[in-house]
Amino acid sequence: MFRIKKLDIFIVKQFGLLFFGTFFICQFVLMMQFLWRYVDELIGKGLSLEVMAQFFGYMGLMLMPQAFPLAILLSSLITFGNLGESSELTAIKAAGISLMQTFRPLIVIVLIISCISYYFQDVIGPKANLSFYQLLLSVKHKSPELEIPEGVFYDGLPGSNIYVQKKNMDTGMLYGIMIYRQTGSYEDQAIILADSGMMQSTEEKKHLLLTLYSGEWFENMRSQDLANSANIPYRRETFSTKRIVLDFDSGLNMTDMADVAGDARMKPLHKLLHDIDSIKEHNDSVGYSFYTEAKRYSLRLPTVNAQDSVKIMKEMATDKANFDSLYERQSPADRQNAIKAALASVQSVKMDIEMKSEYAHSLHRYYYHHQLEAIKKFTLSLSCLIFFFIGAPLGAIIRKGGLGVPVIVSVLVFIIYYIFDNTGFRMAREGQWTVGFGMTISTWALAPIAAFFTYKANKDSVVFNIDLYKNLAMRMLGLRTKRHIFRKEVIIEDPDYSLDAERLAAINSDIVRYHDHHKLLHWPNPIKVFFHAGDDQEIEEISERLEETIENLSYTKDKLILTELNHYPIMATHAHTRPFRRKWMNIVTGLLLPVGAFFYFRMLRFRLRLYKDLRTIRLTSEKIIPRAIELSGN
Secondary structure: OOOOOHHHHHHHHHHHHHHHHHHHHHHHHHHHHHHOOOHHHHOOOOOOHHHHHHHHHHHHHHHHHHHHHHHHHHHHHHHHHHHHHOOHHHHHHHOOOOHHHHHHHHHHHHHHHHHHHHHHHHHHHHHHHHHHHHHHHHHHHOOOOOOOOOOOEEOOOOOEEEEEEEEOOOOOEEEEEEEEEEOOOOOOEEEEEEEEEEEEEOOOOOEEEEEEEEEEEEEEOOOHHHOOOOOOOEEEEEEEEEEEEEEOOOOOOOOOHHHOOOOHHHOOHHHHHHHHHHHHHHHHHHHHHHHHHHHOOOOOOOOOOHHHHHHHHHHHHOOOOOHHHHHHOOOHHHHHHHHHHHHHHHHHHHHHHHHHHHHHHHHHHHHHHHHHHHHHHHHHHHHHHHHHHHHHHHHHHHOOOOOOHHHHHHHHHHHHHHHHHHHHHHHHHOOOOOHHHHHHHHHHHHHHHHHHHHHHHHOOOOOOOHHHHHHHHHHHHOOOOOOOOOOOOOOOOOOOHHHHHHHHHHHHHHHHHHHHHOOOOOOOOHHHHHHOOOOOHHHHHHHHHHHHHHHHHOOOOOHHHHHHHOOOOOOOOOOOOOOOOOHHHHHHHHHOHHHHHHHHHHHHHHHHHHHHHHHHHHHHHHHHHHHHHHHHOO
């Protein structure tokens, strides 16, 4: 029997607060990215706050299904990252509760969100898309606010171009005005020059009243009865004051919904499935008609007598028609006419086929678009569940909360998803991939990743432990950390200074003997390096004794000893003898010459570093030994 436990309530609270926060962040980011596509249509239109509120409201409803998966990914990643970072996830596992049991309440929540996502796509989304694009087309057709710039021709007025040399922003006067009007044909034009003027909008916002001062009007007088005349009369008018009324509708008129209702994005699933069958039937009928028309294409000769026509028909029926012999019997003029007629016929057929090909391509694209939108309603909802099984296990593995690492990981995962989804959509829309494969490729790509992360998180894998890879990289590159020893807050017993002094003296003696026996500055034999196993037992023993002595002396209160202890290097005990601990890896590396050369020179670097480390150990011990003897009282 399913029971709601306190742990389930705790996990849901942690996830819920983060989900609502990340959802609004993702929604805002998607809306800003979407807004950039239509910013040119909105600028300079003088839209009211009510229209802008409708625009952003419809946009938000459209983008909500896309924001759900990204919000789930980010919130689940942060939730389990916080639990892992604060060791709460460790406590939950210590209580005998598996990771999948911890996921259980959130899986139910994500399934509910997936259903909400489908509802938005199938019910609310089509209506929001329809209203959004209807409003967008209305905004595109709306006349812009009249903001005439200085020094350039402004074409925002229908049928006119206006040039203003200078404007007075305080009085609204325009100076150096030139108006180019085209009211009819090319010859029926007018040019108006004025010293100054003022422009005002009428009360109904349908026209502009332009008052001009001290100017001239040049206009062609081309009319219907003078259409065949070589001379085009014109008139010239000089005026001191002139008023002109220009058409300028600055209102917002809603476009007919029938103009955008045929788009697949504006249809619910049942409508899409119904239209897919209708479109397929229509495409098949069009394709069959094109096929029957293509069979009637023929090559016609201009001068063929009745006898030759009967002969050609009989030969064509038996596929034995010889057009070359018929062509040779024609006169040179008839041959030339035949070639011209054939070329014209071929060009006509070519243009007809190209036109039909483009039309058929548009029909198939329209059909594919409906199929894509139908499948997208399911894949986008399913992505919510997939993103949860990527984000939650990753948070449990990485164990990093906040908005740092989770945001980076979420962006990388979403970029991968977007690349696959967008590529599949475009390839399927163009007919290069099947619709099913193109729309599900992102799901097939991320589902194995989600399963892998969930398996690794359930097995407490350290595959994404950053510290592990950091240490591995430092070992590969020969890097190391410095020793950090600080004074202990509580010291129960002081170290045995005399014993430690004797140990350091013995270590220095062993280092001197090691230098005499092992020539670290000499190049070793590559055969012994890669094909003979063996560790440097002496260095390992020296390192163990040194670390034990350093640990004992770290409980001292003396500042000099504490300072000198930090000068002891952390030695690598086997990297100066061979690249790897396992024999077969050394053999493989030695057989691969370029790789073997790299590791050989890397080993030489470790030998040189060990030489310097041993010298540093001797010098540091020589400073500590007298001070330790002094503190021992001997």
